[in-house]
Amino acid sequence: MFMAAASKEISKLTARFSDPLRERRYHEYALSFYSRKDRYMLYAAVAVYILYGFLDLLTLTNATFMILTVRIFCALGAFLIIRFSMTKMGRQYFQELAGMLMLVAGLSIALMIWMEGNIDTPPYYVGLIVVAMVSTGLIRLTVPRTLFVLLTVFTAFCLATWQMPVDVGRIAATFFIFSSFMLAGVSNYLLEMSRRHEFIKHEERLRLHEQLEQMVADAKSSLKRKSAILNILTHVFRTPLHQIIGYAQILEQESLGKQQHPEYVEYSEHIHSAGQNLLRLVQRLMKHGRLEAGTIRFTPERVSANELVECAMSGVSQKATDKKVHIAYERSNISVQADASLIEDALFEIIENAVEATPEGSSVNIRVEKTNSHVMFYVEDEGPGIDNEQLEQIRNSMEMTEEFLSVSEKLSLGVTLAEKIIALHKGELDMRRTGDTGTIVEIRLPLKQSGTDQEDRSEEPSEPEEPQRVSA
Structure with missing residues (x-):
């Protein structure tokens, strides 16, 4: 029942909440999971991107200088994007910045393939697969952003290889990239749906926690009111009880003279005893209320x-x-x-x-x-x-x-x-x-x-x- 109700709140096409306010709360919830470690991993990914330049020096034959220049400028841009994501505004738009970072990486690799005119040496399509993996697993882009990045990069790759001869290498590279992008998109969709279901459970836990806190506060307030009423009633009862006990004791001891009927003395004893018992009960109730309310003085x-x-x-x-x-x-x-x-x-x-x-x-x-x-x-x-x-x-x-x-x-x-x-x-x-x-x-x-x-x-x-x- 819970999963069925939750599924109605999430669009099956875009894996987004139909309520804009809830979608905004989800993004704030998702951003709470990003930490410095995630950004350090992005730095490491950019460093690997730069290290591929050494492979370019060893294998490139047509456009070495231009490709290295593109790689250096893209790496500097990536560092600036990651650095900006650490600012207050950057944290707010981290998803957009991360998507831009992946898009820059994918398009730069497609540009290098076009400038080199070769798809096998070096095998740049491996870098495109890495872009898909990082977009899906590390950055956790939303489904629309992931699909936009993957479709844009794949289109750029197809345009970069459009004039190349159709051989086994090109067919294999295109198949690997297409299948990798498709698996990345499906896994991103499934993970995003799972994370949104978990967010719904998180909201339900918060709601139950707030209800529990409210119940505890109401219980404490009720206990204080009950203790206050109990204390008032005990104070109200004690004064007439003391009077009843005192007058009964006077009659019982015949302090003002002998009673004409002996039964009066017996009745006075009963009144005196009942009054003392009732006073004792009132004192017990008063102490019980103070113990429950935690207001009694404790001096060991x-x-x-x-x-x-x-x-x-x-x-x-x-x-x-x-x-x-x-x-x-x-x-x-x-x-x-x-x-x-x-x-x-x-x-x-x-x-x-x-x-x-x-x-x-x-x-x-x-x-x-x-x-x-x-x-x-x-x-x-x-x-x-x-x-x-x-x-x-x-x-x-x-x-x-x-x-x-x-x-x-x-x-x-x-x-x-x-x-x-x-x-x-x-x-x-x-x-x-x-x-x-x-x-x-x-x-x-x-x-x-x-x-x-x-x-x-x-x-x-x-x-x-x-x-x-x-x-x-």
């Missing part, structure tokens, strides 16, 4: 892994106590280069999900390990576990589904937020099921963040200490 520093885990555990300790879930953490002497506040948030999300997924009376185990290049945080719960087919969908989606609500109503958003924070640190987050029940989350952080000059200094004391266990 050397920090103790114990400090990161214990700060995250402190935010979940009350929930774990209420649910009678035991959080076990084995302290270690490991440090990592990271943004402490962001990693604390990521660990908090993972630990909170683990506590919510763990049944009452069970435990959540946390440990930290270190390799030559990474620090690994492991959070393992004893919950019902998640199917491996669902894990990837949970990690990459903010959408809630009924299957995930049975584990945690905040699981998808929490894991997504944690993974974005880990990705900001050039780390990885991996979730997998352990046996029939339970899920283990592994966070891998590089020891040193790229682009920082801080050294990897561990916080090991002078004397090794026994590992301590922290429980919540």
Whole structure:
């Protein structure tokens, strides 16, 4: 389909685009392929043309002086044409200048044949074949220009040999030149059609590239608008939420006097709890939007892994106590280069999900390990576990589904937020099921963040200490 549509845009007779503007763009495209090397090769071709003068000295018998004079003047003219093609105007009309160069070479050789009156000594028709080859292959003249040069030169050759006797040498030379010119014209036509088809593909690639760039720009603009709207909404929600939470806390604590009905205290507790959960969700959405927009501040520093885990555990300790879930953490002497506040948030999300997924009376185990290049945080719960087919969908989606609500109503958003924070640190987050029940989350952080000059200094004391266990 593409080649058929492209063929309709190119004239099969002249191998030119029907649209003049497109033809002009094609010439600009073709000129981009010409370089100094091409002109150096033209210089070399003119040098070979001059060297044939030594063959003239050895073989010419009738018009040696005139032929050498023609050769020298044509060579000087060719050098001037090539030199002019290096100027700004010359580059614009390179095709015309190159066609003129080939025409001068072909006509001069035909003139030499006429002045010498001999077609075999020296064999000038070989030079005409070289002119056809250079016109087709090296200079890449367009089809009309190539046909004009070849027909003009062949006509000049026929006129130069018109008065010569018809013998085997003349017949053979005429046949060789005619067949060479015909093959040169056909090959030039096929190559030109191929180059124009390639130009059409080039334009299509440019068009697709521009569309892709526009799509990327639209996506970035959409992301900025979405982040701006999200930030506005979160700021709008936070003020009334703080008021709701504050008033609910006053009612819950009966700060203004005893409630007449005990149910009011219970209702106040529910309002207070729901308000805190909603405020936490708004804060998560705000941070998620800032991470997606790349506007969050990232300041990595050397920090103790114990400090990161214990700060995250402190935010979940009350929930774990209420649910009678035991959080076990084995302290270690490991440090990592990271943004402490962001990693604390990521660990908090993972630990909170683990506590919510763990049944009452069970435990959540946390440990930290270190390799030559990474620090690994492991959070393992004893919950019902998640199917491996669902894990990837949970990690990459903010959408809630009924299957995930049975584990945690905040699981998808929490894991997504944690993974974005880990990705900001050039780390990885991996979730997998352990046996029939339970899920283990592994966070891998590089020891040193790229682009920082801080050294990897561990916080090991002078004397090794026994590992301590922290429980919540």
